[in-house]
Amino acid sequence: MNQFDVTVIGSGPGGYVAAIRCAQLGFKTAIIEKYPTLGGTCLNVGCIPSKALLDSSEHFENAKHNFANHGIIINEPKADIKRIIERKNEVVEQTTKGINFLMDKNKITVFEGVGNFESANKINITKKDGSSEAIESKYTIIATGSKPSSLPFINIDKERIITSTEALNLKEIPKHLIVIGGGVIGLELGSVYKRLGAEVTVVEYLDRIIPGMDGSLSKELQKVLKKQGIKFMLSTAVSAVERNGDSVKVTAKDKKGQEVSVEGDYCLVSVGRRPYTDGLGLEKAGVELDERGRVKVNDHLQTNVSNIYAIGDVVKGVMLAHKAEEEGVFVAELLAGQKPHINYNLIPGVVYTWPEVAGVGKTEEQLKAEGIAYKVGNFPMRALGRSRASGDTDGLVKIIADEKTDEILGIHIIGARAADMIAEAVVAMEYRASAEDIARISHAHPTFTEAIKEAALDATGKRAIHS
Numbered sequence: 093m094n095q096f097d098v099t100v101i102g103s104g105p106g107g108y109v110a111a112i113r114c115a116q117l118g119f120k121t122a123i124i125e126k127y128p129t130l131g132g133t134c135l136n137v138g139c140i141p142s143k144a145l146l147d148s149s150e151h152f153e154n155a156k157h158n159f160a161n162h163g164i165i166i167n168e169p170k171a172d173i174k175r176i177i178e179r180k181n182e183v184v185e186q187t188t189k190g191i192n193f194l195m196d197k198n199k200i201t202v203f204e205g206v207g208n209f210e211s212a213n214k215i216n217i218t219k220k221d222g223s224s225e226a227i228e229s230k231y232t233i234i235a236t237g238s239k240p241s242s243l244p245f246i247n248i249d250k251e252r253i254i255t256s257t258e259a260l261n262l263k264e265i266p267k268h269l270i271v272i273g274g275g276v277i278g279l280e281l282g283s284v285y286k287r288l289g290a291e292v293t294v295v296e297y298l299d300r301i302i303p304g305m306d307g308s309l310s311k312e313l314q315k316v317l318k319k320q321g322i323k324f325m326l327s328t329a330v331s332a333v334e335r336n337g338d339s340v341k342v343t344a345k346d347k348k349g350q351e352v353s354v355e356g357d358y359c360l361v362s363v364g365r366r367p368y369t370d371g372l373g374l375e376k377a378g379v380e381l382d383e384r385g386r387v388k389v390n391d392h393l394q395t396n397v398s399n400i401y402a403i404g405d406v407v408k409g410v411m412l413a414h415k416a417e418e419e420g421v422f423v424a425e426l427l428a429g430q431k432p433h434i435n436y437n438l439i440p441g442v443v444y445t446w447p448e449v450a451g452v453g454k455t456e457e458q459l460k461a462e463g464i465a466y467k468v469g470n471f472p473m474r475a476l477g478r479s480r481a482s483g484d485t486d487g488l489v490k491i492i493a494d495e496k497t498d499e500i501l502g503i504h505i506i507g508a509r510a511a512d513m514i515a516e517a518v519v520a521m522e523y524r525a526s527a528e529d530i531a532r533i534s535h536a537h538p539t540f541t542e543a544i545k546e547a548a549l550d551a552t553g554k555r556a557i558h559s
């Protein structure tokens with residue numbers, strides 16, 4: 093029987109990164125993936141394809157609405173959804189093939205099939221043709237990720253009532269896309285189809301979109317998306333979703349308890365994701381789940397069975413690719429006897445709408461709830477020369493610092509290229525910078541990052557230069 097030092101089950105960003113780091117550290121490593129392509133949700137039906145569609149639709153939006161202002165005159169552009177999806181598939185293919193290359197390069201044995209525990213050290217791999225193969229492993233890392241979740245009364249038919257997976261593969265541009273859930277995935281995919289010409293209505297149970305991010309970002313993003321034409325029904329609890337031929341009707345109760353309804357031709361259900369452990373045979377290995385169906389782990393990401401670890405979306409914490417990657421490296425290094433560390437407070441969150449939204453550290457709401465005294469510095473993007481040059485004047489940077497020590501506690505950005513700008517915030521906070529430190533660092537002119545410096549100046553004595 094094949095024997096390995098470490099076997100990773102699942103090849104998403106948690107799993108494949110864990111496998112590479114294990115191999116780098118000298119472990120004989122295997123990875124098991126049930127699908128023919130590696131890369132998990134992120135590369136196949138998540139981060140990468142959604143960003144490919146966001147980029148295509150943004151080009152279209154610019155061609156349609158912004159080129160003329162720049163003096164670029166073109167005929168009325170048309171969106172070819174077939175080509176847009178085809179290009180997205182090409183991007184996915186190139187990216188997943190890259191993972192195969194990395195597996196070969198690091199001499200990692202790849203098994204295609206469903207990994208299921210026979211015992212704590214023995215794993216069966218059940219292949220598509222029904223045959224199976226067993227391997228032995230000293231350590232196992234569970235990285236089986238997550239799947240879209242739904243509401244109990246919704247029947248996802250994958251045609252008109254769809255999840256993000258189907259929304260990444262539509263054959264036509266919806267006339268009216270109803271998005272249930274105003275979180276990251278719903279707003280990103282809603283933006284894609286809005287830009288391509290669909291009417292988009294977002295129905296959200298809470299009184300704000302992107303819950304979990306700083307409240308000022310929610311407010312600003314909603315304002316900008318509304319300006320772009322997306323409609324919002326907040327504080328609205330969906331009670332039924334019915335399909336009738338090519339149309340879908342969503343019925344809900346609004347804030348006042350009144351019944352409201354909206355009709356469209358597609359309904360995207362994006363109400364979150366659930367940890368995925370189906371078919372893994374955890375009971376045979378004796379691995380416990382927590383009350384929310386996640387694999388239960390301690391602070392070392394170790395399950396209750398000492399040689400089995402778990403990482404990524406299938407364990408507690410934010411469901412983000414870079415969090416999964418950090419955890420993959422963490423476990424590999426731990427197994428090698430090193431003392432790795434993850435600062436969970438500094439995992440940035442990003443929304444790839446336009447403008448982009450990004451935040452790291454504590455939100456103002458969290459600090460209030462924790463009773464921590466803080467001060468805030470703000471700076472509007474519209475006051476930057478760079479923003480005016482590109483025409484991206486929406487948004488702001490908000491820096492929250494400790495009232496007494498001036499240590500930065502959170503940085504929240506909405507604006508062009510916020511996704512890339514947040515890296516400065518993470519570095520600063522990892523080194524426990526004060527707002528004064530950022531205020532005194534030279535930021536290239538003209539760049540969007542000048543807004544971070546200006547917000548730091550505002551946080552430290554209201555001395556921003558350009559507002």
Ligand SMILES: Cc1cc2nc3c(=O)[nH]c(=O)nc-3n(C[C@H](O)[C@H](O)[C@H](O)COP(=O)(O)OP(=O)(O)OC[C@H]3O[C@@H](n4cnc5c(N)ncnc54)[C@H](O)[C@@H]3O)c2cc1C
Pocket residue numbers: 101102103104105106107124125126127131132133134135137138139140142205206207208235236237238256277368370371372403404405406411412413414415416444
């Ligand atoms: C539309 C969308 C957009 C997203 N955009 C972003 C983004 O921009 N940035 C970001 O950080 N995150 C994003 N995410 C979230 C991100 O995709 C996940 O956080 C990330 O993929 C989690 O990685 P993982 O390794 O834990 O699991 P996954 O990527 O889910 O991978 C798990 C893998 O395990 C395999 N598997 C499961 N069970 C078994 C088994 N028994 N045997 C063998 N294989 C098995 C699955 O087939 C899968 O390939 C997005 C998600 C979606 C849906």
